[in-house]
Amino acid sequence: DAGITQSPRHKVTETGTPVTLRCHQTENHRYMYWYRQDPGHGLRLIHYSYGVKDTDKGEVSDGYSVSRSKTEDFLLTLESATSSQTSVYFCAISDQGATEAFFGQGTRLTVV
Protein backbone atom coordinates (compact mmCIF):
# COMPACT_ATOMS: atom_id res chain seq x y z
CA ASP A 1 0.00 0.00 0.00
CA ALA A 2 1.08 3.53 -0.75
CA GLY A 3 2.37 5.40 2.28
CA ILE A 4 -0.28 8.01 2.77
CA THR A 5 -1.74 8.95 6.14
CA GLN A 6 -4.50 11.33 7.03
CA SER A 7 -5.01 12.83 10.46
CA PRO A 8 -7.24 13.00 12.28
CA ARG A 9 -9.48 10.17 11.10
CA HIS A 10 -12.52 11.60 12.82
CA LYS A 11 -13.28 15.07 14.12
CA VAL A 12 -16.27 16.87 15.52
CA THR A 13 -16.01 20.63 15.70
CA GLU A 14 -18.26 23.60 16.29
CA THR A 15 -19.43 26.09 13.71
CA GLY A 16 -17.05 29.00 13.36
CA THR A 17 -13.94 27.22 14.62
CA PRO A 18 -10.84 26.72 12.50
CA VAL A 19 -9.94 23.16 11.51
CA THR A 20 -6.82 21.75 9.88
CA LEU A 21 -6.59 18.34 8.31
CA ARG A 22 -3.21 16.83 7.55
CA CYS A 23 -2.10 14.53 4.76
CA HIS A 24 1.32 12.94 5.03
CA GLN A 25 3.00 10.82 2.34
CA THR A 26 6.17 8.79 2.34
CA GLU A 27 6.22 8.16 -1.43
CA ASN A 28 7.88 11.43 -2.50
CA HIS A 29 5.08 11.94 -5.05
CA ARG A 30 4.82 15.30 -6.73
CA TYR A 31 1.05 15.74 -6.78
CA MET A 32 -1.26 15.87 -3.79
CA TYR A 33 -5.01 16.44 -3.73
CA TRP A 34 -7.86 17.07 -1.32
CA TYR A 35 -11.31 15.76 -2.24
CA ARG A 36 -14.54 15.80 -0.34
CA GLN A 37 -17.15 13.07 -0.58
CA ASP A 38 -20.83 13.75 -0.06
CA PRO A 39 -23.83 11.50 -0.74
CA GLY A 40 -25.13 12.06 -4.24
CA HIS A 41 -22.02 13.96 -5.33
CA GLY A 42 -19.23 11.45 -5.51
CA LEU A 43 -15.80 12.93 -4.81
CA ARG A 44 -15.11 16.53 -5.70
CA LEU A 45 -11.74 18.24 -5.89
CA ILE A 46 -11.15 21.00 -3.34
CA HIS A 47 -7.50 21.95 -3.91
CA TYR A 48 -4.42 20.33 -5.29
CA SER A 49 -0.67 20.79 -5.22
CA TYR A 50 1.84 20.20 -8.00
CA GLY A 51 4.92 20.88 -5.91
CA VAL A 52 6.17 22.51 -2.74
CA LYS A 53 4.37 25.84 -2.33
CA ASP A 54 2.57 25.28 -5.65
CA THR A 55 -1.16 24.90 -5.19
CA ASP A 56 -4.33 25.59 -7.11
CA LYS A 57 -8.08 25.54 -6.65
CA GLY A 58 -10.42 22.74 -7.53
CA GLU A 59 -14.15 22.87 -8.20
CA VAL A 60 -15.29 23.35 -4.58
CA SER A 61 -12.57 25.50 -3.04
CA ASP A 62 -14.69 28.19 -1.35
CA GLY A 63 -14.12 28.20 2.42
CA TYR A 64 -10.92 26.14 2.19
CA SER A 65 -7.24 26.94 2.01
CA VAL A 66 -4.21 24.68 1.66
CA SER A 67 -0.50 24.77 2.23
CA ARG A 68 2.40 22.60 1.22
CA SER A 69 5.69 23.61 2.77
CA LYS A 70 7.27 20.16 2.41
CA THR A 71 6.92 17.48 -0.25
CA GLU A 72 5.42 15.04 2.22
CA ASP A 73 2.77 17.21 3.87
CA PHE A 74 -0.36 18.82 2.46
CA LEU A 75 -2.62 20.67 4.88
CA LEU A 76 -6.26 21.56 4.37
CA THR A 77 -7.65 24.37 6.51
CA LEU A 78 -11.21 25.39 7.11
CA GLU A 79 -10.78 28.93 8.43
CA SER A 80 -14.27 29.05 9.96
CA ALA A 81 -16.08 25.74 9.75
CA THR A 82 -19.71 25.65 8.63
CA SER A 83 -22.26 22.85 8.72
CA SER A 84 -22.06 22.58 4.92
CA GLN A 85 -18.47 21.43 5.34
CA THR A 86 -19.56 18.31 7.19
CA SER A 87 -18.18 15.65 4.90
CA VAL A 88 -15.64 12.91 4.40
CA TYR A 89 -12.33 14.30 3.21
CA PHE A 90 -9.86 12.29 1.17
CA CYS A 91 -6.26 13.05 0.40
CA ALA A 92 -4.73 11.52 -2.71
CA ILE A 93 -1.27 11.43 -4.23
CA SER A 94 0.10 10.83 -7.70
CA ASP A 95 3.36 11.27 -9.49
CA GLN A 96 4.74 12.37 -12.82
CA GLY A 97 4.13 9.59 -15.32
CA ALA A 98 2.01 7.60 -12.88
CA THR A 99 -1.10 5.85 -14.13
CA GLU A 100 -3.09 6.01 -10.92
CA ALA A 101 -3.69 7.97 -7.75
CA PHE A 102 -3.48 6.56 -4.24
CA PHE A 103 -5.92 7.57 -1.56
CA GLY A 104 -5.69 8.01 2.16
CA GLN A 105 -8.21 6.41 4.48
CA GLY A 106 -10.37 9.52 4.69
CA THR A 107 -11.30 11.90 7.50
CA ARG A 108 -14.87 12.20 8.68
CA LEU A 109 -15.50 15.79 9.74
CA THR A 110 -18.68 16.79 11.48
CA VAL A 111 -19.44 20.47 12.07
CA VAL A 112 -22.14 21.02 14.69
Next chain:
Amino acid sequence: AQTVTQSQPEMSVQEAETVTLSCTYDTSESDYYLFWYKQPPSRQMILVIRQEAYKQQNATENRFSVNFQKAAKSFSLKISDSQLGDAAMYFCAYRWGSNYKLTFGKGTLLTVNP
Protein backbone atom coordinates in the same frame (compact mmCIF):
# COMPACT_ATOMS: atom_id res chain seq x y z
CA ALA B 1 -15.78 21.10 -18.52
CA GLN B 2 -15.12 17.46 -17.93
CA THR B 3 -18.09 15.58 -16.53
CA VAL B 4 -18.64 11.96 -15.57
CA THR B 5 -22.13 10.49 -15.39
CA GLN B 6 -23.16 7.29 -13.66
CA SER B 7 -26.83 6.84 -14.44
CA GLN B 8 -27.46 3.96 -12.02
CA PRO B 9 -27.51 5.11 -8.37
CA GLU B 10 -28.09 1.52 -7.23
CA MET B 11 -27.74 -1.92 -8.76
CA SER B 12 -28.20 -5.42 -7.42
CA VAL B 13 -26.96 -8.79 -8.63
CA GLN B 14 -27.25 -12.38 -7.51
CA GLU B 15 -24.10 -14.07 -6.34
CA ALA B 16 -22.27 -15.77 -9.22
CA GLU B 17 -24.14 -13.72 -11.83
CA THR B 18 -22.82 -10.91 -14.05
CA VAL B 19 -23.57 -7.22 -13.67
CA THR B 20 -22.64 -4.18 -15.74
CA LEU B 21 -22.24 -0.69 -14.33
CA SER B 22 -22.57 2.23 -16.73
CA CYS B 23 -20.45 5.34 -17.06
CA THR B 24 -20.36 8.09 -19.65
CA TYR B 25 -18.07 11.09 -19.74
CA ASP B 26 -17.62 14.31 -21.61
CA THR B 27 -14.26 15.60 -22.76
CA SER B 28 -12.57 17.39 -25.61
CA GLU B 29 -9.25 15.69 -24.89
CA SER B 30 -7.90 12.86 -27.02
CA ASP B 31 -5.52 11.35 -24.49
CA TYR B 32 -6.72 10.57 -21.00
CA TYR B 33 -7.24 7.82 -18.46
CA LEU B 34 -10.42 6.30 -17.12
CA PHE B 35 -10.77 4.41 -13.87
CA TRP B 36 -13.19 2.40 -11.81
CA TYR B 37 -12.75 2.66 -8.06
CA LYS B 38 -14.42 0.48 -5.45
CA GLN B 39 -15.34 1.85 -2.04
CA PRO B 40 -16.44 -0.78 0.50
CA PRO B 41 -17.98 0.19 3.85
CA SER B 42 -14.45 0.63 5.22
CA ARG B 43 -14.35 3.82 3.11
CA GLN B 44 -11.07 2.84 1.47
CA MET B 45 -10.77 3.80 -2.20
CA ILE B 46 -9.56 0.77 -4.16
CA LEU B 47 -8.58 0.91 -7.80
CA VAL B 48 -10.41 -1.81 -9.71
CA ILE B 49 -9.33 -1.19 -13.28
CA ARG B 50 -7.84 1.51 -15.52
CA GLN B 51 -8.10 2.23 -19.23
CA GLU B 52 -5.82 4.41 -21.33
CA ALA B 53 -7.79 6.23 -24.00
CA TYR B 54 -5.26 5.62 -26.77
CA LYS B 55 -5.49 1.85 -26.26
CA GLN B 56 -8.36 0.31 -28.17
CA GLN B 57 -8.18 -2.98 -26.31
CA ASN B 58 -10.52 -3.19 -23.36
CA ALA B 59 -8.82 -3.57 -19.98
CA THR B 60 -9.38 -6.73 -17.95
CA GLU B 61 -8.47 -7.60 -14.38
CA ASN B 62 -9.57 -11.09 -13.39
CA ARG B 63 -13.39 -10.97 -13.04
CA PHE B 64 -13.52 -7.26 -13.90
CA SER B 65 -13.54 -5.98 -17.45
CA VAL B 66 -14.52 -2.80 -19.21
CA ASN B 67 -16.30 -1.95 -22.42
CA PHE B 68 -14.58 1.21 -23.62
CA GLN B 69 -16.31 2.99 -26.47
CA LYS B 70 -14.21 6.10 -27.15
CA ALA B 71 -16.40 7.62 -29.83
CA ALA B 72 -19.48 7.22 -27.66
CA LYS B 73 -17.56 8.35 -24.56
CA SER B 74 -18.76 5.32 -22.68
CA PHE B 75 -16.84 3.26 -20.12
CA SER B 76 -18.86 0.46 -18.51
CA LEU B 77 -17.62 -2.04 -15.93
CA LYS B 78 -18.59 -5.70 -16.12
CA ILE B 79 -18.25 -7.86 -13.02
CA SER B 80 -18.45 -11.57 -13.75
CA ASP B 81 -19.16 -14.31 -11.20
CA SER B 82 -20.18 -11.72 -8.63
CA GLN B 83 -19.08 -12.38 -5.07
CA LEU B 84 -20.41 -11.07 -1.76
CA GLY B 85 -17.20 -9.13 -1.35
CA ASP B 86 -17.97 -7.15 -4.49
CA ALA B 87 -20.72 -5.29 -2.65
CA ALA B 88 -19.59 -1.67 -2.48
CA MET B 89 -19.96 1.78 -3.96
CA TYR B 90 -18.32 1.99 -7.38
CA PHE B 91 -17.02 5.23 -8.81
CA CYS B 92 -16.11 5.94 -12.40
CA ALA B 93 -13.37 8.57 -12.73
CA TYR B 94 -11.68 10.48 -15.52
CA ARG B 95 -8.16 11.82 -15.25
CA TRP B 96 -7.42 15.03 -17.03
CA GLY B 97 -4.90 17.83 -17.31
CA SER B 98 -1.17 17.97 -16.76
CA ASN B 99 -1.69 17.82 -13.00
CA TYR B 100 -3.54 14.48 -13.11
CA LYS B 101 -6.75 15.74 -11.54
CA LEU B 102 -9.64 13.30 -11.25
CA THR B 103 -13.31 13.96 -11.96
CA PHE B 104 -15.65 11.41 -10.42
CA GLY B 105 -19.13 10.25 -11.14
CA LYS B 106 -21.67 10.21 -8.33
CA GLY B 107 -21.28 6.50 -7.78
CA THR B 108 -23.29 3.29 -8.09
CA LEU B 109 -24.10 1.30 -4.97
CA LEU B 110 -23.84 -2.40 -5.80
CA THR B 111 -25.63 -4.97 -3.67
CA VAL B 112 -24.80 -8.66 -4.07
CA ASN B 113 -27.56 -11.03 -2.99
CA PRO B 114 -26.68 -14.53 -1.76
